[in-house]
Amino acid sequence: MAGHSQFKNIMHRKGRQDAVRSKMFSKLGREITVAAKMGAPDPAMNPRLRLAIQNAKAQSMPKDNIQRAVNKATGGDSESYEEVRYEGYGPGGVAVIVEALTDNRNRTASNVRAAFTKSGGALGETGSVGFMFSRVGEIIYPPEAGDADAIMEAAIMAGAEDVTSGEEEHAILCAFEDIGDVSTALEEALGEATSVRAVWKPQTSAPVDEDKAVSVLKLIGTLDDDDDVQNVYANFEVSDEIMAKLSA
Secondary structure (H helix, E strand, C coil): CHHHHHHHHHHHHHCCHHHHHHHHHHHHHHHHHHHHHHCCCCCCCCHHHHHHHHHHHHCCCCHHHHHHHHHHHHCCCCCCCEEEEEEEECHHHCEEEEEEEECCHHHHHHHHHHHHHHCCCEEECCCCCHHHEEEEEEEEECHHHCCHHHHHHHHHHHCCCEEEECCCCEEEEEEHHHHHHHHHHHHHHHCCCCEEEEEEEECCCEECCHHHHHHHHHHHHHHHCCCCEEEEEECEECCHHHHHHHHC
16 A cells, blocks of 8 residues: 555656646546535535545645535536446556546446556456455545654544554554544544545555566556546555665
């Protein structure tokens, strides 16, 4: 998981920031619309919508964009999106899970399959790699939220299961069913999080060399670039030396 986060940071640094930002806002807006359509348009009454709006605000998405996405759910001409999950193997046997929100399953499936094929991987059936991951809650805080000890103490008191602190963020993990309670307790102790969401955490990691790391990076980049794809998770692991080289 950490490797994937680092790779996304590399892609964002090397990509055109305005294009990356625009695409990110589009995906955040789609999640807000779907959340509002599935429940009440009031975030106080709709936990999923509250989290979607919180994540959008953390990424500096303008208030007008957020409100437009909510209004879109109540409009008669709003698109009908459905949640789809794809699973497969990427370069080096890396297990990959792709989450999408789509209004055209055939288009999305075709694009995802093409991305796997071009990378030398293969798209599998649902469940083909899912057993290698655990569904957990992930709550992210910026470094300025506190030092590692303070974050760890707050996480333990909130009922979290694990904490990883680095230079760029504090990542707090909890049981999937405890996301709401843990995030609320942490917000009282540390303030608003950068993001709160359910993620797929790899149970085991697949080490990859530099060539395979580049291929995995390209696959994740292609998938992330698809408008229908919301999240990509992979279980690869790379050495610090290779990570530093790819970051240069």
